[in-house]
Amino acid sequence: MVKLQDTELDVLVVGAGFSGxxxxxxxRKLGYSVRIFEAAPDLGGVWYHNAYPGARVDTVHTIYQLSIPELWQDWAWKEGYPGRKELLEYFQYVDRKLDVKKDVSFNTRVVAARFDQQTDRWIVTTEGRLVVRPRFLVLAVGFAAKSYTPDFNGLEKFEGICYHSSxxxxxxxxxxxKRVGVIGTGATAVQVIQEVGPEVAYLTVFQRTPNIALPMRQKVLDAGVQAQQKALYPTMFxxxxQTATGLLIDSYPKPLFSATPEERLLFWEDLWAQGGFNFAVSNYNDCAIxxxxxxxxxxxxxxxxxxRIHDSKLQEKLAPTIPPHPVGAKRPALEQSYYEVFNQPNVTLVDxxxxxxxxxxxxxILTEDGVEHELDVLVLATGFDSITGSLTQIDIRGVDGVxxxxxxxxxxxxxxxMTSVNFPNMFFTYGPQAPTAFSNGTCCIEIQGDWIVRCIEHMKANEWTSIYATTAAEAEWRTAVMDMGxxxxxxKAKSWxxxxxxxxxxxxxxxxxxxIKNYVDVITGVADRGYEGFTLSRCGEGK
Structure with missing residues (x-):
């Protein structure tokens, strides 16, 4: 735990996942006093909490890891798309290499923070009433830390096993x-359904919107081939x-209707065979607009x-003639055997x-037609208050008390x-109005992390004690995000x-x-121009 003499930190980081x-x-390399507060008992962030059956990353292994050389040089992945067990092993490996845990306070949930303008420090309070006063507060809490369960009538009555996936x-x-029910067909539900489908007595899936899921094309990795590939890792990072998504792929540089039907078909067959997000990301450059x-x-x-679906009625439910929404307007899942599960005689889909x-x-569960679906286990794959909820669930007060x-x-x-007006010296990663959900997570958090570290380094070198985002810059950024979106x-979709x-x-x-490429150019330019759109000051000076 943090000792009393350590409470006036240079930096407090909240969250011990990739970003933190x-x-x-x-x-540490810069010699700053720094501590991580982590609500969970161990490292891993979202991967610690994602203990549900089938939890797996949908970014290829080469770029779903930290780009720190002393980490990737000695680590070998087992699968192209690692599962939760392997990801937790990776975090323990990171700890062995970097001795991370010595600077982490586990089981320490931050519940409140307010900025003291007299000292230019944050006053941060935990659930256990520990109070620390860091100069800088960095919220590395991810975008899916606040789960959402709809207000189902009588949920407390259910006598079986019931958990939200998180x-x-x-x-x-x-x-x-067991008789298992899954509410939801988002990315988490797809993973749960294909994992438990073959072993349950009966599976009932409650679907509102079909998932436009894509083939993962999972593969077991050869250690020798992976070792040879590592010479290219710096190039990959x-x-x-240089790409829009932070993946190693980018959209095809021509509009769809400029290609002949034959060209399109052969191109799509190739993307489909490659699997992963290739069909979604590497498609014609006008498919998103x-x-x-x-x-x-x-x-x-x-x-x-x-x-892949035998029953014609299920074909229409899972892959409707008329699209439920444009491809990509909701997050596509990567699947391995999702659609085959619905061919099983012991699986029912409730629309x-x-x-x-x-x-x-x-x-x-009682449905409106009067049918009672008897269950032993209920999985609530009902999502999150995504992007903003991870931050807004903490009582963080700005200089105006709001x-x-x-x-x-x-x-x-x-x-x-990464910042917000009236919240000086506070930074957040992988959150609102950043590339977040439209990017490779580890790429996004490293880009933002590098910017924040550089900013704090600049401030300490010049003895600045506070940095305030300006109202004009914030308004301009919001307008840009709204216009692009x-x-x-x-x-055209009701999505998170x-x-x-x-x-x-x-x-x-x-x-x-x-x-990602444009984002990097913009934020780098802001820093290069002396943190344009921010006001820097020293303690005691007028704000």
């Missing part, structure tokens, strides 16, 4: 030969900064998926658009997707990309959609 560890590494027990739940082009893309996907949930009973939740109640305002087909999954939340673009 990456910044800790760099602050609160799944670390020791797991035995679902073999640099390449991430041209509804007709996107429809052609959908039709190819639909016909491919229907070949909530035709027959909604009336409520819960002691035995299971909390970040209150400030964003009618719309999100940030500068560069409005051009995408994403607005725009906050539409949370009742009462403002529906608006929550991610910067200009791409």
């Amino acid at each position: 560890i990456y910044q800790l590494y760099h602050y 609160q799944w027990p670390q020791e797991g739940v035995d679902v073999k030969n 640099r390449r991430r900064l 041209n509804e007709d082009a996107n429809r052609e893309m959908y039709n190819f996907w639909r016909d491919k998926v229907r070949l 909530l658009n035709e027959c909604g949930i009336s409520g819960m009973t002691n035995k299971g 909390s970040i939740a209150e400030k964003w109640a009618n719309g999100v305002y940030t500068n560069l997707g 409005s051009r995408l087909l994403n607005n 990309y725009v906050g539409a999954n949370i009742p009462g939340k403002v529906i608006e673009p929550l991610n910067y959609s200009g791409g």
Whole structure:
């Protein structure tokens, strides 16, 4: 735990996932006093909490890791898309290499923070009433730390086992030969369904919107081939900064209808065979903005998926003739055997658009047609208050006394997707108005982490004690995010990309959609111009 003499830190980082560890590494190298507060009992961030069956990353292994050379040089992955168990092993390896845990306070949940203008320090309080006063507060809490469960009538009545996917027990739940229900068909639900489907007695899936899921093409890795490939890792890490998504792939540089039908078909077959996000990301460059082009893309996907589903009614439910939304407007999942599960005789799909949930009973779920679906285990794959919820669930007060939740109640305002007016010396990563959900996570957090570290280094070198985002810069950034987001087909879906999954939340673009390359250029330019759009001052000077 933090000792009394250590409470006036240079930097307090909240969260011990990829982002928090990456910044800790760099602050240590600079000789700063730094500590991580982590609510969980161990490292891993979202991967510690994602203990549900089938949890797996959907970014290829080469670029879903920290780019710190002393880490990747000696680490070998087992699978192309690592599962949760392997990711936790990776975090323990990172600790062995970097001795991370000595600077982490586990089981330490931050519940409140306010800025003291007299000292230019944050006063941060934990659930256990520990108080620290860091100069800089860095919130590395990710975008999916606040789960969401709809207000199901009578949920407390259910006598079986029931968990939201993010609160799944670390020791797991035995679902073999059990009657299992899954509410939701998002990315998490897809992973759960394909994992438990083959071993349960009966599976009932409650679907509102079908997932436009893509083939993962998982593979076991050869250690020798992987070792040879490592010579290219530095190039891969640099390449991430040159693409829109931070992946090693980018959109095809021509519009869809400039290609002949034959050219399109052969191109799509190639992307489909490659698997992963290739079909979504490497497609024609107008598929995210041209509804007709996107429809052609959908039709190819639909016909491919229907070949794997035996029942014609299920074909229409899982891969409808008319798209439920444009491809990419909701987050596509990567799947391995998802559609085959629905061919099993012990699997039922309940379309909530035709027959909604009336409520819960002691035995299971009652739908509006009067049918009681009896269950032993219920999985609530109902998502998160994504992008903003991780931050707004903490009582963070700005210099005007207004909390970040209150400030964003009618719309999100940030500068560069890392700072917010009236919250000086506070930075956040992988959150609102950054490339976040439209990017490779490890790439995004390293880009932002490097910028924040450089900013703090600049301030300490010049003895600045506070940095305030300006109202004009914040307004300009919000306008840019809104304008870019409005051009995408994403607005045609009710997704967490725009906050539409949370009742009462403002529906608006929550991610910067200009791409990683442009984002890097913009934020680097701000720093190079002496932190344009910010006011820097020393303690005691007028703010």
